Amino acid sequence: MAAENVKPRTRRRRWGSTVAGALVLAVMLFPLYWMLDTALQPEAGLLEVDPVPHRLDLSGFTKALDDQGGHLLTSLLVSLGAVVICLAIAAPAAYGLARFRLRGTRTIVFGTLITQMVPGIVIANALYTSYVDLGLVNSYFGLMLADASLGIPFSIVLMRSFMQSIPGEVIEAAEMDGAGRLRTFLRVVLPMSRNSLITSGLFAFLFSWSDFMFALTLNTTDDVKPVTLGIYQYIGAHVGDWGSVMAASVLSAVPAAILLVLAQKYIAAGITGGSVK
Amino acid sequence: MTTPTVTARGAAPTAGVPAAARPRYRRRLAQWGFVAPAVLFMLLFFGYPLVRNVVMSFQHYTPKTFFTGEAPLNGFDNWSAVFRDALFGKALWHTLVFTAGSLLGQFCAGLALAVFFTRRFPLNGVLRSLILLPWLVPMVVSGIVWRRILDQDTGVLNSFLDAIGLDGHTPWLTSPHMALLSVILVNIWIGIPFNMVILYGGLQEVPRELYEAAALDGASAWRTFRSITLPTLRPVITVVLVLGFMSTVKILDLILALTDGGPADATQTLGTLTYQNSFVRLDFGAGAVVGNVLILISAVFAVFYLRANRTEGK
Numbered sequence: 057m058a059a060e061n062v063k064p065r066t067r068r069r070r071w072g073s074t075v076a077g078a079l080v081l082a083v084m085l086f087p088l089y090w091m092l093d094t095a096l097q098p099e100a101g102l103l104e105v106d107p108v109p110h111r112l113d114l115s116g117f118t119k120a121l122d123d124q125g126g127h128l129l130t131s132l133l134v135s136l137g138a139v140v141i142c143l144a145i146a147a148p149a150a151y152g153l154a155r156f157r158l159r160g161t162r163t164i165v166f167g168t169l170i171t172q173m174v175p176g177i178v179i180a181n182a183l184y185t186s187y188v189d190l191g192l193v194n195s196y197f198g199l200m201l202a203d204a205s206l207g208i209p210f211s212i213v214l215m216r217s218f219m220q221s222i223p224g225e226v227i228e229a230a231e232m233d234g235a236g237r238l239r240t241f242l243r244v245v246l247p248m249s250r251n252s253l254i255t256s257g258l259f260a261f262l263f264s265w266s267d268f269m270f271a272l273t274l275n276t277t278d279d280v281k282p283v284t285l286g287i288y289q290y291i292g293a294h295v296g297d298w299g300s301v302m303a304a305s306v307l308s309a310v311p312a313a314i315l316l317v318l319a320q321k322y323i324a325a326g327i328t329g330g331s332v333k
Numbered sequence: 334m335t336t337p338t339v340t341a342r343g344a345a346p347t348a349g350v351p352a353a354a355r356p357r358y359r360r361r362l363a364q365w366g367f368v369a370p371a372v373l374f375m376l377l378f379f380g381y382p383l384v385r386n387v388v389m390s391f392q393h394y395t396p397k398t399f400f401t402g403e404a405p406l407n408g409f410d411n412w413s414a415v416f417r418d419a420l421f422g423k424a425l426w427h428t429l430v431f432t433a434g435s436l437l438g439q440f441c442a443g444l445a446l447a448v449f450f451t452r453r454f455p456l457n458g459v460l461r462s463l464i465l466l467p468w469l470v471p472m473v474v475s476g477i478v479w480r481r482i483l484d485q486d487t488g489v490l491n492s493f494l495d496a497i498g499l500d501g502h503t504p505w506l507t508s509p510h511m512a513l514l515s516v517i518l519v520n521i522w523i524g525i526p527f528n529m530v531i532l533y534g535g536l537q538e539v540p541r542e543l544y545e546a547a548a549l550d551g552a553s554a555w556r557t558f559r560s561i562t563l564p565t566l567r568p569v570i571t572v573v574l575v576l577g578f579m580s581t582v583k584i585l586d587l588i589l590a591l592t593d594g595g596p597a598d599a600t601q602t603l604g605t606l607t608y609q610n611s612f613v614r615l616d617f618g619a620g621a622v623v624g625n626v627l628i629l630i631s632a633v634f635a636v637f638y639l640r641a642n643r644t645e646g647k
Binding site for chain 2: 070071072073074076077078080081084085087088090091094144145146148149151152153156158164166167168169170171172173174175176177178179181182183184185186188189201202204205208209212237241262265266267268269272273284287288291298301302305308309312313315316320323324327328
């Protein structure tokens with residue numbers, strides 16, 4: 057039923073729901089608004105903050121960029137690396153588990169589900185000692201690997217269920233034409249699975265970008281410090297300078313906001329698809 | 334079920350057969366080539382830590398261990414030391430309260446919002462996707478923002494309460510009596526979007542005809558909700574709660590950012606205690622003990638999850 061055909065009273069009630077929804081949204085997003093508001097009033101310091109910034113003061117942001125810019129880059133680098141590792145490992149596995157009748161497929165899928173339930177701090181606990189032995193502490197690659205572990209099980213589950221829906225005939229046709237297994241995977245399966253690849257990559261990025269625990273535990277020096285760890289240590293040292301702390305927080309939340317706007321359909325698909333399974 | 338990906342499950346996997354000329358074992362080997370890296374990775378990053386934690390919980394770890402590499406076995410010393418410490422009981426209790434409180438709050442608010450968004454009204458989709466934002470922001474950042482909002486003297490929550498004539502001096506995070514409640518409230522805020530999205534997806538699957546039939550029978554809104562919506566939604570509810578449990582029971586970053594486990598250990602949980610033992614006190618054996626307890630609790634719920642998953646997938 058199109059909105060134009062609705063009786064005026066019903067239509068009014070519908071806009072009433074919109075107003076109610078907007079109010080709920082305002083309450084839910086208030087902390088994020090407050091973060092931005094505080095960031096724009098750096099000199100307010102420990103004093104109370106105006107509900108609306110009267111004049112925009114960007115000095116909090118320049119300071120935050122000075123202090124945290126490098127950590128933002130670290131986060132970006134580590135997250136992109138984690139995405140690459142995650143997809144490179146998860147996509148073939150998802151295909152193999154969806155297509156080939158390998159003995160042990162059920163066990164592996166079962167194991168994949170289980171791994172999503174292992175508390176991260178337990179992994180970090182054991183990983184740290186091995187990382188020390190392997191020289192992976194304080195290294196970009198070490199953190200990328202650990203962060204990739206956040207996305208791999210999720211991505212396997214998500215992509216596998218997608219790849220199961222690719223008609224077998226399509227794949228057989230490609231192989232009839234003489235394409236090898238690997239070529240079929242690269243040229244036929246991956247392009248067809250584009251959406252699930254994007255969703256998986258997006259979530260691997262978000263998991264890695266939000267990671268705090270591995271950043272905290274697998275690094276003992278300041279060499280590899282993502283922005284989550286940077287901000288955490290920032291409040292320790294700058295508790296009076298909330299303007300800069302909030303500006304840094306805003307900067308660290310920007311990728312999430314951008315991704316939400318650009319890729320909301322993938323995000324919704326990821327939250328439901330990856331978890332309800 | 335809620336997503337196209339799930340319905341796809343019914344499609345039987347067909348094996349890639351064409352390269353029939355090749356010997357069978359070579360075909361198998363090539364096929365394993367796709368899966369092996371992931372299996373290896375998961376064994377290294379999940380299997381190995383699980384085993385290692387059990388072993389470590391029987392070892393005497395000191396900061397010296399990292400230089401000498403020596404961590405002698407010490408039987409149940411770590412276990413008895415951890416269990417004898419009053420802090421362990423406290424942390425266990427806090428974990429249970431934190432998890433139960435968070436789940437209850439997130440679920441109820443998420444369900445209410447999900448039901449609300451099943452109405453058709455302008456801008457529904459935009460509002461619904463913007464509500465996701467808190468869930469996407471790194472948890473440690475949310476924690477820090479809330480720490481500012483909940484500040485006793487200069488936080489906006491107390492100024493607001495003052496302005497409307499309520500007690501504006503609540504020590505949200507600095508009083509041992511309030512801190513755990515505050516941390517739970519913040520975690521509820523973080524969890525609402527996730528609950529809402531999944532429950533909303535589940536609600537989309539409830540057959541329209543059931544509602545029409547209920548309307549014909551003159552059932553009240555509450556009755557319809559209780560007799561149609563909730564039963565149809567039950568599998569999704571199970572999954573939401575179990576997944577919520579899994580992610581809540583191990584939360585570390587939020588608590589560290591808000592209170593660091595304080596004041597007076599009022600917000601110390603099994604997760605933060607594992608961290609404190611291992612990475613602050615550098616007693617990895619004691620950390621491993623608490624970690625193992627955490628795993629044990631998770632394992633119990635993993636069984637629930639797999640049960641729920643199985644009944645649904647088949």
